Amino acid sequence: xxxxxxxxxxxxxxxxxxxxxxxxxxxxxxxxxxxxxxxxxxxxxxxxxxxxxxxxxxxxxxxxxxxxxxxxxxxxxxxxxxxxxxxxxxxxxxxxxxxxx
Amino acid sequence: xxxxxxxxxxxxxxxxxxxxxxxxxxxxxxxxxxxxxxxxxxxxxxxxxxxxxxxxxxxxxxxxxxxxxxxxxxxxxxxxxxxxxxxxxxxxxxxxxxxxxxxxxxxxxxxxxxxxxxxxxxxxxxxxxxxxxxxxxxxxxxxxxxxxxxxxxxxxxxxxxxxx
Numbered sequence: 001x002x003x004x005x006x007x008x009x010x011x012x013x014x015x016x017x018x019x020x021x022x023x024x025x026x027x028x029x030x031x032x033x034x035x036x037x038x039x040x041x042x043x044x045x046x047x048x049x050x051x052x053x054x055x056x057x058x059x060x061x062x063x064x065x066x067x068x069x070x071x072x073x074x075x076x077x078x079x080x081x082x083x084x085x086x087x088x089x090x091x092x093x094x095x096x097x098x099x100x101x
Numbered sequence: 102x103x104x105x106x107x108x109x110x111x112x113x114x115x116x117x118x119x120x121x122x123x124x125x126x127x128x129x130x131x132x133x134x135x136x137x138x139x140x141x142x143x144x145x146x147x148x149x150x151x152x153x154x155x156x157x158x159x160x161x162x163x164x165x166x167x168x169x170x171x172x173x174x175x176x177x178x179x180x181x182x183x184x185x186x187x188x189x190x191x192x193x194x195x196x197x198x199x200x201x202x203x204x205x206x207x208x209x210x211x212x213x214x215x216x217x218x219x220x221x222x223x224x225x226x227x228x229x230x231x232x233x234x235x236x237x238x239x240x241x242x243x244x245x246x247x248x249x250x251x252x253x254x255x256x257x258x259x260x261x262x263x264x265x
Contacts, residue, residue, distance in 0.1 A: 004215065011207075064154065075251050078255075079255040080258050
């Protein structure tokens with residue numbers, strides 16, 4: 001296996017995530033697509049660590065930080081979604097227009 | 102040979118389930134496929150010799166985030182959502198953005214492509230613990246602060262109006 005296979009896999013996962021974040025109407029679907037993008041970045045970090053810096057662990061350390069930040073992000077994001085749903089009674093982002101004058 | 106079989110089956114699992122996450126009409130199915138996709142990414146970590154990342158991925162992502170998203174999916178929405186289209190009208194523009202990015206990514210893949218692994222895989226849990234308590238002690242503590250802030254923020258935003 002060479003590095004290119006892993007980078008190609010992570011590029012595919014990232015692009016699927018971008019497509020999902022751009023096209024989903026459901027706000028939870030957008031959050032899930034963002035999680036896919038986080039995971040693509042983590043695959044890249046672990047793969048570059050293995051192939052370009054063998055014996056080092058800086059890439060894995062960074063990926064570990066990304067996992068914990070992503071956990072914090074999804075917790076706050078989901079509680080915000082719950083609060084918004086309580087106010088607007090919908091999960092579709094095109095109806096979130098309370099700030100529109 | 103074995104590595105290639107494992108890699109290609111994991112890659113097929115990850116891309117197929119990620120596509121289902123993005124395109125499934127039923128959000129519950131999306132959340133289930135998200136768990137499958139994250140478990141596949143954990144398998145990729147194991148293949149890359151990142152054993153602690155594999156364990157963390159399974160515990161935090163599959164056991165935590167996917168289950169949390171599942172709960173929220175079940176709390177929100179209504180049954181009529183199953184008959185509505187879940188994709189907005191700009192899907193063609195989104196495909197265009199993805200194709201343009203793919204050209205850039207393809208250059209990176211071509212550039213980085215040829216590198217081969219030189220060292221055998223070694224367990225990294227011990228060195229990761231040492232580096233967290235050594236060079237990266239300050240970011241480690243900052244992350245714990247961020248997690249505490251996220252916990253408080255989640256409680257603050259999700260409490261009901263009556264209890265305020």
